[in-house]
Amino acid sequence: xxxxxxxxxxxxxxxxxxxxRRVDHRGxxxxxxxxxxxxxxxxxxLDGTPGPTTTLExxxxxxxxxxxxxxxLALACARCNGQKGVRLDGRPIDDPTLQRVIRTLRTRRExxxxxxxxxxxxxxxxxxxxxxxxxxxxxxxxxxxRARRRRR
Numbered sequence: 001x002x003x004x005x006x007x008x009x010x011x012x013x014x015x016x017x018x019x020x021r022r023v024d025h026r027g028x029x030x031x032x033x034x035x036x037x038x039x040x041x042x043x044x045x046l047d048g049t050p051g052p053t054t055t056l057e058x059x060x061x062x063x064x065x066x067x068x069x070x071x072x073l074a075l076a077c078a079r080c081n082g083q084k085g086v087r088l089d090g091r092p093i094d095d096p097t098l099q100r101v102i103r104t105l106r107t108r109r110e111x112x113x114x115x116x117x118x119x120x121x122x123x124x125x126x127x128x129x130x131x132x133x134x135x136x137x138x139x140x141x142x143x144x145x146r147a148r149r150r151r152r
Contacts, residue, residue: 004123005126006056007048007049008122008123009056009068010044010050010054010075011047011122012070012073012116012122012126013074014033015116015117015122016070016116017075017109017112017113018113018114019033020032020044020075022046029046030045030046030051031043032044035076035077036074036075037076037077037081037084037105038077038079040077040080042075042076053077054078055075055076055077056073056076057073057074057075057076057080057081058073059072059073059074059105059106060072061084061085061088061089063089064089068126068128069128071106074109
């Protein structure tokens with residue numbers, strides 16, 4: 001996935017999540033919100049550049065047919081997103097634990113929904129499809145790389 005497309009998806013996830021605000025953090029203006037799993041604070045640059053622990057969460061994992069549709073995306077810290085992948089990606093789609101996690105994340109996302117703030121400069125909303133091969137994601141942080149290696 002191209003960086004501009006990835007950054008646009010991250011920005012749109014933050015824009016429609018009521019936990020995200022513009023803040024001054026460590027001497028710079030950025031966006032700060034909460035991980036969909038653990039509520040840990042995570043950040044994005046105003047241009048959509050992810051902070052060191054910010055990742056794009058697919059509520060229904062891509063390994064199970066999840067898409068980049070806005071309703072399937074949320075923001076998560078790398079630790080939670082990586083652990084979810086390690087624990088659940090190998091399970092069948094009808095696995096009760098996987099289905100419970102999907103329901104929980106959908107409910108949390110719905111509870112956080114808001115209209116995008118009018119003063120946020122957002123790029124055009126990205127397409128919903130998974131046109132890009134899965135291995136063309138931007139380089140992941142160390143936690144996600146280690147999780148991928150363990151799954152292989």
